[in-house]
Amino acid sequence: MYWNGVLTRMGIFAKGSWFIYIIGSILLFLSLTITKNISRKEWFLLFGMVGFYGWMLDIILFYLFDFMDSGKPAIGEIPDIFMFVIGPAATAILFLNRYNTPTKLIRVLFFSIFSFLIEYILGKLGFLKLKGWKPVYSIPFYLLLFGIVLPWTLKLIRK
Structure with a gap:
């Protein structure tokens, strides 16, 4: 009984969180196994930096501006870690693994569309609750993120 309450408070069973667990786990596995142009030192630094960027974006968009809520609106739940730290960091590492190829623009567009689709699906599953924010507002952010940042x-x- 006690542990069920602990797990509930951690948001492990939030509506639609299963999707973010699956996607985050797959991305993390791929970033650990198929990155050949990123050294282990670069992997850890990128994971930490992008994870930090993601967590700060979570605080700014979800708590300061209150554009949306994820899971249950409480900071620091387990699904939030998958959504704002593990998923973005692993995606960034996969993106940067072959960034210096002649297909830079195609990679920027592909990863931007992929990120948009994940956000859109999480909204449809009920994990993201939008409050005046529309997923299309994120497209310029994704292009800027993958193209420059x-x-x-x-x-x-x-x-």
Whole structure:
């Protein structure tokens, strides 16, 4: 009985959280196994930096501006860690693994669309509760993130 209450307070069973667990786990596994152009040191630094960016974005969009809620609106639940730390960090590592190929623009567009679709699906599953925010508002953010911010972060780490 006690542990069921603990698990409930941690938000483990939030509506639609199963999707973010599956996607986050797959992305983390892929980022650990198929990255050949990212060293282990770069992997850890990127994971930490992007995870920090994601958590700060969570605080700004979800708590300061109150544009949306995830799961149950409480900071620091387990699904939030998957959504704002593990998922974005693993996605960034997969994106940057082959960034310097001739297909940069295609990769930026692909990962932007992928991120948009994940956000859209989480909204449809009821995990994200939008309060005046529409998923299409995120598209310029994703393009900026994958086109400028993440490549700059990798350059910063490699210097």
